[in-house]
Amino acid sequence: MTHVFGRHFLQIPGPSPVPDRVLRAMSAQVIDHRGPEFGELGLKARAGMKTIFKTQQDVIIYPSSGTGAWEAALANVLKEGDRVLMYETGHFATLWKKMAEKLGVRAEFIGGDWRSGADPDQIEQHLRADTGHEIKAVCVVHNETSTGSVSPIADVRRAMDAAGHPALLMVDTISGLASIDFRFDEWGIDVAVSGSQKGLMLPPGISFNAVSGKALEAAKNNGMRRSYWDWQEMVEINGKGYFPYTPATNMLYGLVEAIDMLHEEGLDTVFARHQRLAAATRAAVRAWGLEVLCNRQGHESGVLTTVMMPEGHSADAFRAEALRHYNISLGSGLSKVADKVFRIGHLGDINDLTLVGALSGVEMALSKARVPHEKGGVAAAMEHLESTPAPGIDA
């Protein structure tokens, strides 16, 4: 290891740095998952997650990564041959679609250029064309982790309603939840998918399905053959705080602590903090003379910013240099933007000074890696931070 001293800057768009409080909470001894103390923990975790999803309906917690919760969402309401409408916002939307196909679902994929979130109009058109209402679900990624674009979920719901289509609305908010605005009930979502290692600031290892009554009903006589991912048994047993199979106890310790922290700051303040840091990051990118991948105004993510490399320069060589020299991990470009972009995560346990430190790492590494750019990104970010009120502090 080159870097013995000084904090590593983990600036990938998740896993995000785990706050010390959460790591400490997780380091408590494991308990009997069928005992009374666990019951209280389980109830607290589930109730807490409802406040984060902003739902009065059900939340299911899986011991799995977010990918598992994707599969759970599909497996409970879709069966082989079912049609589903998906939207190509980027790499993860594409992976979700491939998973659907692997599971035998016929996915219709609205193409995208990876530079914006989903377009509700196209979804509406597509649904209107499905006069037989064969499409069972519309699947949209809320915050596309591979690109840093956000889909307007409330507008997607409005589009579905305008089309008068009964499909379920399924939303991947793995990297959006608890960092940017998300409202399960108000936005009329049927199934939401999330994970622990992004806005919830836990290590990876548990994942979530928020499930509407309508989706739960649909699952009863539908879906694929399934066992581990089955909602029904979960919902029955969860009522008393327990789980049908051994839960990831220490992750739940951390989850409860993280939820407490989010409410201590206040969700609105959390969201505003992310937006402000994201804007500062974009200011830095512009000052460097580089381009942000998301080119649709209003769709820029509060969670991460994806930066396009100048033609002929390797993003991965740049990232390796940043890691080697400045002890900062940046996110790589995935599949069709591999080596062409890098991603700066600015989510979770982050504040003004950490962001500036991270951006200085990017700026200095651009030099080290001889990537053509203008100086001044850090200064531009600082200027943005100084000129905008800090949520929870100035307000």
Next chain:
Amino acid sequence: MTHVFGRHFLQIPGPSPVPDRVLRAMSAQVIDHRGPEFGELGLKARAGMKTIFKTQQDVIIYPSSGTGAWEAALANVLKEGDRVLMYETGHFATLWKKMAEKLGVRAEFIGGDWRSGADPDQIEQHLRADTGHEIKAVCVVHNETSTGSVSPIADVRRAMDAAGHPALLMVDTISGLASIDFRFDEWGIDVAVSGSQKGLMLPPGISFNAVSGKALEAAKNNGMRRSYWDWQEMVEINGKGYFPYTPATNMLYGLVEAIDMLHEEGLDTVFARHQRLAAATRAAVRAWGLEVLCNRQGHESGVLTTVMMPEGHSADAFRAEALRHYNISLGSGLSKVADKVFRIGHLGDINDLTLVGALSGVEMALSKARVPHEKGGVAAAMEHLESTPAPGIDA
């Protein structure tokens, strides 16, 4: 909480107490799951698990509970309508069979009375009858966590070979691995299923499939539609220490530490320690005038001991009293032995004095709960401990 002070005795047959060293290892900050440091971690974890399974073949690590690894085993090699031979050793064998059925597999279930491990002769008979070799797999639970009986896996393999049957041998060693003898390659196992929260002394949250080349081959053009549990993609990417989806990083920190500890003591010493503590526990049960559920000599588990309650006495009321008064968690009877037995876990991070402390809790709680019994169980256990060499110390 009644008990503010003094250590809780977590004497359920898993999750077992997590050693401080492991909890501390797990409390390290999360890292980039695509970075070079992670690659080393992943390789170390996988290589380490091969030494624990005693295999040169493949080990796959899932972010899931053991139940997920059950499903993975089934989903990769079986498809709807396939026939499989399973053996009713207890509650967990029954659950695995129900899972198989839920997934559409036709499970033939050799009945058992929950008081011993699987009988290789019956398996042989059953396989001989399957002259068309339609049975695709034989599924046996190595250490039945609900009863404390161990199946003689090497003998099962011999029985299969004697029958000349090509079925795969799939073994659930969720609670056996790293506590009692297990030899994947030598015993000719094709798929082994395990979890983190038993002999590996981690919190629940990751699970394992050890997979033979034959099983891997079978999976290629077989099995159910699957994504999360698919071996193929795992095996391809694991080679460099990475995973196809976000792994449970901090659990891997703990895993590597736990494997180090197991090798520091030496696996044979680990196994001998468990056997000796189990024998001491059975001596205590006999001295109390109570009966051990496992009544087949040689099948008694080194991991846990299940104790039958005297007729007319509630095991659950007894356990509640033990918890309330003595701050000890004992395992409950499950499904058909519910409230009729309790289980004493003696696995993982345990030594002579912890065991005696635990047994004294049982003995005193038997009195508190007015369960008819003789005194002297603790004394009998101590006598056993004194009269037998302590592995790694006396040897």
Next chain:
Amino acid sequence: MTHVFGRHFLQIPGPSPVPDRVLRAMSAQVIDHRGPEFGELGLKARAGMKTIFKTQQDVIIYPSSGTGAWEAALANVLKEGDRVLMYETGHFATLWKKMAEKLGVRAEFIGGDWRSGADPDQIEQHLRADTGHEIKAVCVVHNETSTGSVSPIADVRRAMDAAGHPALLMVDTISGLASIDFRFDEWGIDVAVSGSQKGLMLPPGISFNAVSGKALEAAKNNGMRRSYWDWQEMVEINGKGYFPYTPATNMLYGLVEAIDMLHEEGLDTVFARHQRLAAATRAAVRAWGLEVLCNRQGHESGVLTTVMMPEGHSADAFRAEALRHYNISLGSGLSKVADKVFRIGHLGDINDLTLVGALSGVEMALSKARVPHEKGGVAAAMEHLESTPAPGIDA
């Protein structure tokens, strides 16, 4: 290391095992010792310690071991040539006296046989003889850690009052505080000395002086040349939660947590728990046919029990065997009882089952080391535990 697995039984009379909650509290990042957050911590720690000492007067916290707080007590109110009355309860009383002499104080030492606490009558006689009131302080050890005898401090105060003597009453309650009854104000104590690593269940590293107004006044124009130990500067700056030199921040985190735990259980319950476990330990010793060093009824300590070895047997050889074989640390005999006694600590973070585990270690190690004894100590302890109500549970 022979013992990789299973909990070490730390049964010395301090340092006592640190509860996980306290270790976790202490593992938080250090903060600015002059910042506002620290001020709150400092105030909380000091206010909390007042509730533990049961005083409305001053408590001073030193970054030092208990030995430092001894020196502080002496240095602030005594000067070279001053006379002081001390009482030989055992090794630590003797060490305190040697320290006084090293510092130039003339210590008069009432002899004792190390088998009981201080005798108030002798103190009264001695003080009555000092008609010129030259004796500046009476120094008594509350709980003598080397022997397991407790001095009746309230009676010592009564004796001093009966003698009409104005000397200050200085009490070493390093190992008594927070385990057995202690009442600074009610008992009329002027200076109390304590440490972190006993009933407060912290690692060693901070120590305490509780100081009466009378003692503080005496210190103003008296005492030795001193700087680090000086009360005056402490008292002035402590008012706002700060310290005149850098405090042991992380120890204070732990202290605040430990005090919370003590009040969660309730101090009276804490004391009763210790008395009951001590009585169970003495029952075990009697059953072994061995003798408890403290032979004065009513003086037996709730904190530790010192056991006399049969003539011709080495206590240290026995302790080494107990450690090697059973992973239990017992306290050694000190100075004049070296190798003749061993000490069993039963203080702090301890409960019924931990105690039985520890006693089983002693009983089995007596056999291993071929020390003549009767079996049945553990059984006798269990009988005591069963037949007496458990404080906070049965009450």
Next chain:
Amino acid sequence: MTHVFGRHFLQIPGPSPVPDRVLRAMSAQVIDHRGPEFGELGLKARAGMKTIFKTQQDVIIYPSSGTGAWEAALANVLKEGDRVLMYETGHFATLWKKMAEKLGVRAEFIGGDWRSGADPDQIEQHLRADTGHEIKAVCVVHNETSTGSVSPIADVRRAMDAAGHPALLMVDTISGLASIDFRFDEWGIDVAVSGSQKGLMLPPGISFNAVSGKALEAAKNNGMRRSYWDWQEMVEINGKGYFPYTPATNMLYGLVEAIDMLHEEGLDTVFARHQRLAAATRAAVRAWGLEVLCNRQGHESGVLTTVMMPEGHSADAFRAEALRHYNISLGSGLSKVADKVFRIGHLGDINDLTLVGALSGVEMALSKARVPHEKGGVAAAMEHLESTPAPGIDA
């Protein structure tokens, strides 16, 4: 608390941030301080500290803050009425002198303006004047934590030799050790004083005296009445890894880990890293148009940089704003520079990006607090970092 999320920037010149590795090491359970495992720990700690002080002579470890080690240094070799030469480098030199006076030592104080380290020529002159060799010791602060100036210790030794004076050379390197170059043996130091919470990156709570054979000899028949601080008993018992009174066990766990880390990076690289970060900090200060307190070239500290506030502006109001708004703790001005300067700590567990983050906090807080300054300090620091090789990375 305003700041729930994001790392606090602890940029005071000690306590410095404790690395996670050290916090984890410290969170291990306490052990028997008289048992064999402790002996190994004690030996390791002492041997390790010798490599840090660069001495073959003795190192003594006290459970106390650095102030205690000051007192120990004085108490062991000086007695009431002894003359000692001290040098006013700043607040801490002044405090040490006051302590000496409080203890009855006659301190001669060479005045200074707090803007540089000690001047060897003045020391030489002073010693030459002491023809009777009455001065027993020369006391110099190596790194003056209140000002950020470093005294040239090797030159002080040369000056003493040039004067042919036999006084002991006593050096306070509380904040210098393990951050900037220090060579006990090579520089001919007799007593060095240090603490845990600076370059050693531990919480406060233990302190050190490195002691030459000459000083040890001097202490034998000299010094004040002393007990806690007495070297003799320490040195005797330390030989086997034990201590005359209960040591701060968990701090020693952390110490051993921290020493390992320092040697992993290599002491020379550690020193070079500090110098480079310090130079970057001074570049920032200059760019802001502010003045560094230390105005003697070559005396600027690698540990901290003290910045003078523009006339009429309160440093404390500025620091409060920095804390409130940017979650950064800066050091205050002490005594005669109170409210006139602030101090930026850049020591211990720090790297390029953390420093830039910290400096951005200063720069933005200067704006918030309306302190007149130029922009561009952060940019200047980055430029320095880019244009100079990073020790251990580029070399």
